[in-house]
Amino acid sequence: MDYFQDKVIIVTGASEGIGRALTLALSPLGCRLLLTARNESRLASLQQEVRALGSEAFIQVADLSDSSHCRQVITACIEQFDKLDILVNNAGMTMWSRFDELEDLSVLSQIMQVNYLGPAYLSQAAIPHLKKSQGQIVAVASITGMTGVPTRSGYAASKHALIGLFDSLRIELSDDNVAVTVICPDFVVTQTHKRALDAQGKPLGETPMQESKIMTAEKCAELMLPAIAQRKRLLITSFRGRVGRFFKIIAPGLIDKIAKKAIASGR
Numbered sequence: 499m500d501y502f503q504d505k506v507i508i509v510t511g512a513s514e515g516i517g518r519a520l521t522l523a524l525s526p527l528g529c530r531l532l533l534t535a536r537n538e539s540r541l542a543s544l545q546q547e548v549r550a551l552g553s554e555a556f557i558q559v560a561d562l563s564d565s566s567h568c569r570q571v572i573t574a575c576i577e578q579f580d581k582l583d584i585l586v587n588n589a590g591m592t593m594w595s596r597f598d599e600l601e602d603l604s605v606l607s608q609i610m611q612v613n614y615l616g617p618a619y620l621s622q623a624a625i626p627h628l629k630k631s632q633g634q635i636v637a638v639a640s641i642t643g644m645t646g647v648p649t650r651s652g653y654a655a656s657k658h659a660l661i662g663l664f665d666s667l668r669i670e671l672s673d674d675n676v677a678v679t680v681i682c683p684d685f686v687v688t689q690t691h692k693r694a695l696d697a698q699g700k701p702l703g704e705t706p707m708q709e710s711k712i713m714t715a716e717k718c719a720e721l722m723l724p725a726i727a728q729r730k731r732l733l734i735t736s737f738r739g740r741v742g743r744f745f746k747i748i749a750p751g752l753i754d755k756i757a758k759k760a761i762a763s764g765r
Contacts, residue, residue: 501727502527506579506631508571509533510562510620511589513540515688516638516722519715520586523723525551532575534558535589562589562616563608572623582627584726587617587660588638592690594706595697597651602699606652609695613656618663625671632675636726637664641682641739645746647757668731677729681722684736685712685765711765 502524509524511517513535521533525548533548533555535541541557548555558574560567575582590613593605600606621635628635642650643657661680668678691705718735725733734740738756746753 499527499723499727502529502723505529505583506575506581507531507584507586508575508582508620508624509586509588510571510616511535513537513544515690516683516686516715516718517586517588518544519719520588520722521548521555522551523716523719525553525555528553530554530579532556532558532571532578534560534562534571536561562620563611565615565619568616568619569623571620572627576627581631582624583631583633584636585621585624585628585634586636586638587620588636589616590638590656590690592650592653592694593696594649594691594694594702596649599697601697602695605695605699606655608699609652610656610659613653614659614663617660621664621667625676628676629671629674634677634679634726634729635664635667635671636679636681636722637661638681638683639664641684641734641736641742644682644734644739644743645753645757648761650761677731679726679730680732681725682732682734682739683713683718684734684739685760686718687712687714706764708763708765 507529509517509521512521512533531548531553533541533544538559545555545557556578558571560571562568591609593609617637637660639660640657642654643661647654664678664680687709693701696702721735742753
């Protein structure tokens with residue numbers, strides 16, 4: 499993992515879940531980290547853990563649905579480290595409701611703002627610096643961004659948009675030697691599920707997932723590190739996700755049934 503030595507890395511949504519696990523996995527590798535999320539106390543606690551593991555870490559509290567906050571994150575990184583090598587767009591939110599049962603349609607705009615426009619704002623501000631370093635953008639999407647999933651329609655739409663954006667940027671930035679890596683996890687144990695918005699636009703409060711049956715955030719981070727280091731274009735973290743990508747072309751009805759069963763079983 500020499501790739502990460504002395505790299506300056508921004509991790510969004512760093513305070514919990516995949517972002518926190520990835521941050522801790524990076525910490526012994528000699529990189530320098532700027533960590534951002536909305537919860538200052540959790541960021542501060544994580545900062546101490548990172549420093550204990552041997553990496554520099556600074557925090558920036560930000561709401562990445564706000565374009566001005568996104569610009570502030572990039573400015574803070576350059577002021578602190580004078581460069582940026584890797585931007586990890588990880589922050590996100592989700593929903594858990596049938597579309598025809600939604601009572602608060604602002605759920606859709608909230609999810610799109612955080613999951614799609616936030617990474618767009620942040621990446622646009624970061625690109626001039628990534629061109630200088632011939633760096634890398636990492637976008638944490640989802641296998642839901644590759645196929646429709648019941649009760650997750652707004653989330654699926656935002657992740658489809660995210661993948662479309664970064665697939666396009668990969669082509670645009672290829673002449674500048676800026677890599678774009680899209681990560682598509684399957685279900686992962688994370689607090690995000692507890693905060694999934696219901697039909698009334700309120701957090702569920704408890705996860706609908708069978709957490710003992712799904713991937714841990716730590717395992718997801720472990721899989722992400724080599725994909726990032728190899729500057730891969732795509733990582734799909736589960737076997738069913740990899741197989742489903744191809745069966746969606748030749749047997750789309752089968753994939754619909756698998757998606758329906760996955761949601762019904764919570765795994």
